[in-house]
Amino acid sequence: MSEPTGATRRRGPFQVGDQVQLTDPKGRHYTFTLQAGNQFHTHKGAFPHDELIGAPEGTVVRTTGNVPYLALRPLLPDYVLSMPRGAAVIYPKDAGQILAMADIFAGARVVEAGVGSGALSTYLLRAVGDTGMLASYERRQDFADIAQGNVERYFGGPHPAWKLTVGDLQDNLVETDVDRVILDMLAPWECLDVASKALVPGGLICCYVATTTQMSRTVEALREHGTFTEPQAWETMVRTWHLEGLAVRPDHRMIGHTGFLLTARRLADGVEPPLRRRRPAKGSYGEDYDAGEPEPTLAERAAARRAARETAPAEARSID
DSSP states (O other): OOOOTTGGGGSSSOOTTOEEEEEOTTSOEEEEEOOTTOEEEETTEEEEGGGTTTOOTTEEEEOTTOOEEEEEOOOHHHHHHHSOOSSOOOOHHHHHHHHHHTTOOTTOEEEEEOOTTSHHHHHHHHHHOTTSEEEEEESOHHHHHHHHHHHHHHHTSOOTTEEEEESOHHHHOOOOSEEEEEEESSOGGGGHHHHHHHEEEEEEEEEEESSHHHHHHHHHHHHHHSSBOOOEEEOOOEEEEEEETTEEEEEEEEEOOOOEEEEEEBOOTTOOOOOOOSOOOTTSSOTTOOOOSOOOOHHHHHHHHHHHHHHSOHHHHOOO
């Protein structure tokens, strides 16, 4: 059985065309592509690429200045943070949440809108595999070109499951029976109609937005659309730790807010979403918002019970 696309570039000795990540004694990273006859230069000296070609991962090379560098293939989180960018990339912490919480599985049919620099596309392609499908839509040609270069550089060539289209999702989406729709754009609420038509019943929509106002509007649009379940929203924050002997403490810097994630499931055709039973907090909606008859408060329920007892016949109130 043939290897999945890109798998041969993730194991074995270093080969020409492989991405290599060097780590210096201070923990700084340098990423480059192996080419026969080339040299890697730093302010601490140089060494020939040929010294790494055919060597196993985990090799230590020394420059002409006798400075050691550890050579490994970059992990995907390292790769996406160091690759050329057009638009800002989705951080690995958010990409991991999308893969897990959107339940991206091998063989899934996924539509992605807002390709940016191709970071999330690379994660999605690894998850769906050669038997899946990723249809990516990007409005800007320059972003699409950068994303295509980054994705193909990582996999060593075109990925068989990927189709990249330049244009608006609303005007160009042709895929049907889609399992997942991922929207990374300024106004995802504008694409709910086409996303709903493309998704299979039980399919999932995941929206990545940067601000609370975008999140609020997207949530309300999902509720009003009528074909999705009650949306869920969250964000993640990552804090690394300093580990030096007994000096074990949180690092002073952390990856805080990068974006909010929203998910909702596609209902079967003709099914109305169940009404929410919880009472919104006072002031959650404007004066012109009509949510129907509100549920009684605890005080109102207690007053109703007292009134019922007072009007009940005496024999009904008596206790044997």
